[in-house]
Amino acid sequence: MKKLMTGNEAIAYGAYLAGVRVGAAYPGTPSTEIMESFAKYPGVSSEWAPNEKVALDVGTGAAYAGTRALVAMKHVGVNVAADSLFYGVYTGLKGGLVIVTADDPDMHSSQNEQDNRNYARFAKLPMLEPADSEEAKQFVGLALDMSEKFDTPVMLRSVTRLSHSSSPVEMSAAAPPPLPAEPPLYDRNIPKYVMVPAYARQRHPVIEERLKKLAAYADSSPLNRLEPGNGSLGIIAAGVAYQYAREVFPEATFLKLGMVYPLPAKLIREFAARVQTILVVEELDPFFEEQIRLMGIDVRGKDVFPVTGELTPGLVRRYAAEAGLLEETDETTEVTTAAALAALPIRPPMLCPGCGHRGLFHVLREAGVVVLGDIGCYTLGAAPPLSALHTCGCMGASIGVAHGVARAGVKDRTVAVIGDSTFFHSGIHPLINVLYNNSSVTTIITDNSVTAMTGHQQHPGTGITLQGQQTKAVQLEKFVRSIGYEKVDVCDPYDMDNLAEVLTGHLKSEQPSVIIAARPCVLHIREKNKPPFVDPDECTDCGTCLELGCPPLMQEEDHVSIDPLLCNGCGICMQVCPVGAIIRE
Amino acid sequence: MKKIDFILTGVGGQGTILASNVLTEVGLALGYDVKKAEVLGMSQRGGTVESHVRWGEKVYSPLIEQGEVDYLLGFEMLEAGRWPLYIKKGAMAIVNRYRIPPPAVNLGKAKYPREEEVESLLKTAAGRVLWIDAMKIAGDLGNPAVVGVILLGVLSLQVGGALDTWLEVVKRLVPAKYQELNEKAFLTGREIVAA
Incomplete structure (x- = not known):
């Protein structure tokens, strides 16, 4: 029987079928639904971690203990988790560990469009990339087998168009492998798991040797397949880019890569011998192209397709036609139609009706302060007509940037604005820094009691876990007081007169201070009052x-x-x- | 098995997601290979939403190319007006006669296009534009949330496939307490066009 699943749902299903027992993630578009879906399967532990690094440490610990584990994050989440990624490659593990990176070419909901295939080469671990939901399900199991066979974490790359597209998945009648009758003893192995220089030096050659074995495996693995066609054009592609190319070049010979690192050198040479021209179709960086060129094989790639943005079948067709690889199509858009379309008013994302952030940003705009911002719904405070947030770089950046601006000294008054979930993610350390290094930064925590932007996920402040259990909620006010903040106020951003008055007091004060602007997300609690x-x-x-x-x-x-x-x-x-x-x- | 490509477009919160889920499931139930892709933008509510739904013997890309759309389902007039380049020559656009002005219009900095302008844009490719007062009909049925299911009713008569298949999927995908309402909405959609 077949069932429709998104790429994210299929990843979770594949993990369940392959016996994954421990999952951890921090929400981030387009990866969020992976752990949400996984949480619904029986007998698994599925958690929201405060951030991606913690999630990866949790997954690594589970794998050290011999259990299969799944960790998921968006592309920039891997930056946060990178330290843990690198040590896990050195130590290896006992149970399989799959790390999903969900990249976002074209930045549908991200601050950049980094190509995380580079992490595979950088951290020296294998990476797989499925092209539809059925493959997503299968590849998770294959990645776990590979992880255990080669003693390494394995990355699985998705992109928005895989994570958030649906296609049929074959349902399995088999149950996941049963748990061992008795919990195993922890396998103590100091030279393998303690990465002090003396032991780490012993591990590095192991990794290089492992990569060679993985490259040999790539040559024979069914993950990479040659699809014969007619004519002289050969296409190398993976993931959704393969699907686009398949549609545009129905006659071409294909080398479809399921394993995107390390590359199957022998297979690529065989492929090159069969065709006259090789076209690499890949989004973002010339990741395949550069490596294949290093093999001494001439290919076309980024001379045809852009390094920026995502591809679509239409764009693949257009760029290929411009490069003379396809007949020019006769579609010409009337200039008048194009002009009329460009004149249509745009509909940018904006704060929802009833959002407490609107009250806060109105007050901040009226106060004329510079707002060092962060990542969340409240980043929309930068959009006109509010136009009241002036920086947004990455998770947790606001408070550190505010401290730096204070150190540099500007005439303007400044505040840092950060959401509750983002604060738990990476706002705590910079908040401590403000105290330690003694600046008078005012930090406003916009507390809507949920991770709203990604679709209302629980976090350490909500008192509920991903799997719905009640737990201790970290109280923001108590927390900031406990680390030493003395000037702390909790305000309702709906009450703008009061908020403005409190803000004025904080800006006048020479003390480091915190304002918690608390108002639950109306979409989450489904509150609606009588409209005026x-x-x-x-x-x-x-x-x-x-x-x-x-x-x-x-x-x-x-x-x-x-x-x-x-x-x-x-x-x-x-x-x-x-x-x-x-x-x- | 002929391929059929659909684009559903509207504003966040209008129910395009449910409608595209129904449409994809119906395709699967009718024996097609199917794919669906969605772009939801950053905002929970109020931003542009687009869904690509594809039926075919074998579907590769989840995204549809320009000039290939067989049916455009517009939940909002302005959003429908953005898609003429994607509509296949002579294909059909089904549009909810309903306006949600974007911020620039609310601020008086841009003009919302007139119905004739949207129609003339769509007609650069579409052979037929069906205007449906789905919001009004939904209001008469007692719940504005069924706009999408009314539009699916309209669409179902054009696309074909057994009524039972469509209804089964609609009922499977909506909350149990709204099954009857949605069935009524779907059938009302079919009657509008038949009339």
Whole structure:
């Protein structure tokens, strides 16, 4: 029987079937649903870690103890976890360990589009890349076998178009392998697992030897396959790029790579001997292309396709035609149509109606402060018309950057803004740094009691685990006081007058300080209050409320109106209207 | 087995995801190979949403090429208007006659296109544009959330496939307490076009 699954669901299913018992992740688009799906299978432990590094250490520990483990993260999460990735390659492990990296070419929901295939070469471990959901399921099992056979963690790469696309998956009638009757003893092996220089020096040659064995395995592995075609063109591709190329070049001969590192050198040479021209179709970096060129084989690749953005079948066709590898298609877009399309107003993402962040950013804009920002829904505070957040680089950067700006000294007043989940992820250390190095940075923790951006995941502050168990909730206020902060206030961002007053007090103070702007995400708790309405006779059409950028507020002929279907009834617009024209019965 | 490509487009929160799930499952139930791809943007609500749904003997790419879409299902007029380059010559667009102004329009900095403008854009490729007052019909049925299922009802008559198959999938994918409402919405969608 076949069932429709997203790539992420299929990865989780494959892990379950292969006997993975321990999973850990931090949410991040497009990887989030992997651990959410895995959490639903019986007999598994599936957790949200505070960040990706912790998740990978948890997975590594489980694998050291002999259990199969799954760790998942988005591409930039691997940057956070990189330290752990590298030691795991040195030590190896006992149970299989699969690390999923879900890359985001075109940055649908990311700050960059780094190509994480480079991590495989950098950290010296094998990487697989499935091309549809069925392969995603199968590759997880193969990766675990490979992990145990070669004594190494294995990375599995996905991209947005795999993680978030659905295709049929064959359901298995077999149950996952049973647990051992008795828990095994921990395998103590100091030279293998203690990476002090003397032992680590012994391990490095093991890794180099292992890579050679993996390359030989790649040559014979069914993960890589040659698909004969007609004609002289040969295409080398993996993952979704393979699917696009398959569609555009139905006649070509293909080398479809399921194992993207190390590459199958012998197979590539055989392939090169069969075709006249080799075209490498890959998104982002020339990862295959450069390695194949180093083998002394001439290929076309990034002279045809861009290094930036994601590919689509349409783009593969267009670039291939421009490079003379395909007949030019006759599709010409009328100039008038293109111009009319470009003139259509865009619909950028924005803060939801009822979002507490809107109140906070209105107050911050009115205060005229520079806001050193972070990653989460509140990053949308940078979007017009609010335009009240001035930096966003990576998870946890806000507080450290604010401290640096304070050290450099600017005339403007500054604050750091960071979400509750992001704070637990990587905001704690920079908050300690502010105290330790004694600057007067004000940190605002926007506490909406959930990891909202990625679709409402629990975190250490919510008191609930991924698998729905009650647990101790870390209290933000108690926590920041416990590390030594004395000036701490908790405010409701719906109450903007109070928030503005508290902010003024903090900005005047020479002490390092924290404001917790607490208001649960309305989408998460499904709260909706009675929508207010605009009295058109009172409305002077001054546009002040429109500057909140709230979707239900609409410009009519000579006044503003509120769409009651979209409105969440938070009342923030009522507070900013200078003439009291927005009223609630 | 002829390939059929669909694009569903609208604004976050309008139910395009459920509709594209139904459509993909129906394809599978009718014996096609299927794929579905979604771009949800950053925002939980209020951003552009697009789903590519593909039926065929063998489907490779989850994304559809320009000029290949057999049916465009527009949940919102402006969002529908963005897709003429993807519509196959002579294919069909089914559009909910409903406006959700984007921020620039609300701020008075841009104009929302008129219905004739959206129609003329779509007609550069589409052979037929079916305007459906799905939001109004959904309101009459008592729940604006069934817009997508009404549009699927309209679509089902054009695409074909046994009514039982469509209804079975619709009922399987909606919450149990809304099964009856959604069945009614689906059948209403079919009646509009038949009429």
